[in-house]
Amino acid sequence: MRTEICERLGIEFPLFAFTHCRDVAAAVSNAGGLGVLGAVGFSAEELEVELAWLDAHVHGVYGVDLVIPSKYEGQGMDGLTPQELEAELAQLVPQGHRDFAEKLLTEHGVPQLPDGEHHSELLGWTATTAAPQLAAILRHPKAKLVANALGTPPPDVVAQVQDSGRLIGALCGSVKHALNHKAAGLDFVVCQGTEGGGHCGEVSSLVLWPQVVDAVGEVPVLAAGGIANGRQVAAALAMGAQGAWTGSLWLTVEEANVPPAQMRTYxxxxxxxxxxxxSWTGKPCRMLRNEWTDAWERADTPDPLPMPLQMMVALDGVKRGHRYPEAAKDVNFNPVGQVVGLLNRVERSAEVVARLVEEYVAACDRLGKLNG
Amino acid sequence: MRTEICERLGIEFPLFAFTHCRDVAAAVSNAGGLGVLGAVGFSAEELEVELAWLDAHVHGVYGVDLVIPSKYEGQGMDGLTPQELEAELAQLVPQGHRDFAEKLLTEHGVPQLPDGEHHSELLGWTATTAAPQLAAILRHPKAKLVANALGTPPPDVVAQVQDSGRLIGALCGSVKHALNHKAAGLDFVVCQGTEGGGHCGEVSSLVLWPQVVDAVGEVPVLAAGGIANGRQVAAALAMGAQGAWTGSLWLTVEEANVPPAQMRTYxxxxxxxxxxxxSWTGKPCRMLRNEWTDAWERADTPDPLPMPLQMMVALDGVKRGHRYPEAAKDVNFNPVGQVVGLLNRVERSAEVVARLVEEYVAACDRLGKLNG
Structure with missing residues (x-):
């Protein structure tokens, strides 16, 4: 299953693991795949710590995923510091939205965070706040791959990453977005079907992947959305993808820093x-349906705000859900794809990598036998 | 690509073509696949004519697809003739729904059907009205396969089909439905992902197929939803399906009795x-979005009725749309899956079968080369 992008990255299997947990990222990279750390939840200082840890624990290389949305509120407010931008954006958040979010959490008995535990509401969700994250990445030589989760990255970001000898790519949920990525000179595209967890479009992987493969020509396509076993990896490679990009799969591994109560939910x-x-990020994002998601859908409740304003409303809920997952079980943020139905037991990350490879080989063998 | 179900049916390729057009069904069967005629739009007498034509034009065998919903209004009204059942059900249709449908068609300038062109409003959408269709099928020896589109068929239907030496199966959109089919002793299940045209569930093919394959064990699974080229066929077989069940693909072939204006829309x-x-059948059904589908979604318009009542409201629109497709272009019933984006040119049915086989072989070769 060694594809061209494996050669470029020096990895054994084209299995890419998106995760917010450094332990998972390291375990996957060390098992022959590529761990990709999601950076959005970290300040630049925190990210620096995570990447230093990865440098010390990964034998080969790893990746980092940024979130620079191609469209968001506050875009073009140039020259502001992250703190100034956050203050400007905070003025655009209606108090009614904050009150509604607080009411939901209170009604469900989700405790407040301890006094003094403050945090930025904006995180890495803008070009301004992602810039210092990128600077951190560029200081870490084993961070060999950068992906942008929400649209084509700005030209200066592309140039910085490529000039440093790294690969840069971005997710897409349509042929149009894939062509934008190609036009921007990206090194790869991650093509995610609607069944995928997190931000996704409306077209299914099976329908979208071959269209994007055909549209972008020689640009490597990593298939995302709906992959939790090696049969699905075989399907992706048979359709012309150069690798499989997975996310949900790593929420239920032994190393994941997902609280036990939340892991049980998955x-x-x-x-x-x-x-x-x-209801959490302001853009369509796949997650487990619960009382929070239902509450924001009703006709008599506030409509979710555009990105990043909705996350500024909801981030307190994310943090409280992570700290008090038992209390928050009906109103927690549980981003995951439809493959959640295939996640039924806890495995070690290295076991998952080995299983994907074995299942892939078995699927290819099945096809081989069919064809005599 | 010859699988066990090919052996049982005596066909060359496990490519199943669902179509409302006998010419397409015959062409696919004669090209080595299996044409499956959708019966729901025909009276039993009309179906008899179609099947006689197929017997005369198909060299080997073909299939027929019935619609006996597992749940519908009027279920259990036993002992009524189809005409009596239709009269009973007509009383359950609010006049406001009929008026709203008529207003939509009138506003868009869709002419009335010519005087005297009357038709049943109920068609084959119930066990009562499907029974004479089944009787017709059983008179035609080349009709070797029967599929039920909406749930597990009743035990007497299963017994009649199997006792006559035919295979019977049914579509499913969830593991639960697939297990019901297995428990009823069906010979195969057609597992359709949400991207499929017509009635479909919410889970994507890539996620659903392997779950159903694992759940039903030795029962052959035909993969449906999202297949329009041979790469997707390879993906289906790699994931453990015994064949590919396609529908949308046959709306844009040369032989299809789809009016040119509607084919252009596809x-x-x-x-x-x-x-x-x-908005057309009363159950969630994938189709092109247009002014008809939008109109029934709005908060201030009637909610679609349950099956088969909504079809009794909408059938006049179906018939008028088929006769006046230019006038009806914004309010026509255009059932199709997400693969519609891959349907960009008109081909002959036999060319499509040959292309699927070639693309399948190329995809398998790609995998073979990757694996050394």
């Missing part, structure tokens, strides 16, 4: 339990 | 242009 869920909702 | 559409809507 393990118990079926493929019918997810919904695309704007 | 050829021009992208994968982003479909919607799951209850």
């Amino acid at each position: 393990l118990d869920a079926t493929s019918h339990d997810t919904v695309r909702s704007r | 050829l021009d559409a992208t994968s982003h242009d479909t919607v799951r809507s209850r």
Whole structure:
């Protein structure tokens, strides 16, 4: 299963693991795949710590995923510091939205964060706040791959990454976005179907992947959305992808820093339990449906705000849900794809990599036998 | 690509073509696949004519698809003739729904059907009205396969089909439905992802197929939803399916009895242009989004009725749309899956079968080379 992008990165298997947990990222890289750390939840200082840890624990290389949305509120407010931008944007958030979010959490008995535990509401969700994250990445030589989660990255970001000898790519949910990525000179595109966890479009992986493969020509396509076993990896490579980009799969591994109560929620869920909702980030994002997502859908409740304003409303809920997952179980943020129905037991990350490879080989063998 | 179900049916390729057009069904069967005629739009007498034509034109065998919903209004009204059942059900249709449908068609300038062109409003959408269709099928020896589109068929239907030496199967959109089919002793299940045209569930093919394959064990699974080229066929077989069940693909072939204006609509559409809507049949059904589907979604308009009542409201629109496709272009019933974005030119049915086989072989070769 060694594809061209494996050669360029010096990895054994084209299995890319998006995760917010450095332990998972390291375990996957060390098992022959490529761990990709999601940076959005970290300040630049925190990210620096994570990357230093990865440098010390990864034998080969790893990747980092940024979030620079191609469209968001506050775009073009140039020359502001992250703190100034956050203050400007905070004025655009209606108090009614904050009150509604607080009411939901209070009604469900989700405690407040301890006094003094403050945090930025904006995080890395803008070009301004992602810039110092990128600077951190460029200081870490094993961070060999950068992906942008929400649209084509700005030209200066592309240039900085490529000039440093790294690969840069971006996610897409349509042929149009993929062509934008190609026009910007990206090194690869991650093409994600609607069944994928997190931000996603409306077209399914099976329908979208071959269209994007054909549209971008020689640009490597990594297939995302709906992959949790090696049969699905075989499907992706048969359709012309150069690798598999997975995310949900790593929420239920032994190393994941997902609280046990939340991991149980994932393990118990079926493929019918997810919904695309704007209620946490402001853009359609696939997650488990629960009382929070339902509450923001009703006709008599506030409509979710555009990105990043909705996350400024919801981030307190994310933090409280992470700290008090038992209390927050019906109103927690549980981003995951439809493959959640295939996640039924806890495995070690290295076991998952080995299993994907074995299942892939078995699927290829099945095809081989069919064809005599 | 010869699988076990090919052996049982005596066909060359496990390529199943669902179509409402006998010419397409015959062409696919004669090209080595299996044409499956959708029966729901025909009276039993009309179906008899179609099947006699197929017997005369198909060299080997073909299939027929019935619609016996597992749940519908009027279920259990036993002992009524189809005419009596239709009269009973007609009383359950609010006049406001009929008026709203008529207003939509009138506003868009869709002419009335010519005087005297009357038709049943109920068609084959119930066990009562499907029974004489089944009787017709059983008189035609080349009709070797029967599929039920909406749930597990009743035990007497299963017994009649199997006792006559035919295979019977049914579509499913969830593991639960697949297990019901297995428990009823069906010979195969057609597992359709949400991207598929017509009635579909919410889970994507890539996620659903492997779950159903694992759940039903030795029962052959035909993969449906999202297949329009041979790469997707390879993906389906790699994931453990015994064949590919396709539908949308046959709307834009040369032989299809789709009016040219409607075929143009399909050829021009992208994968982003479909919607799951209850506005025509009463159950979620994937089709092109247009002014009809939007109109039934609005808060101030009637909600679609349950099956088969909504179809009793909408059938006049279906018939008028088929007769006056130019006038009806913004309010026509255009059932199709997300693969509509891959349907960009008119081909002959036999060319499509040959292309699927070639693309399948190329995809398998790609995998073979990757694996050394």
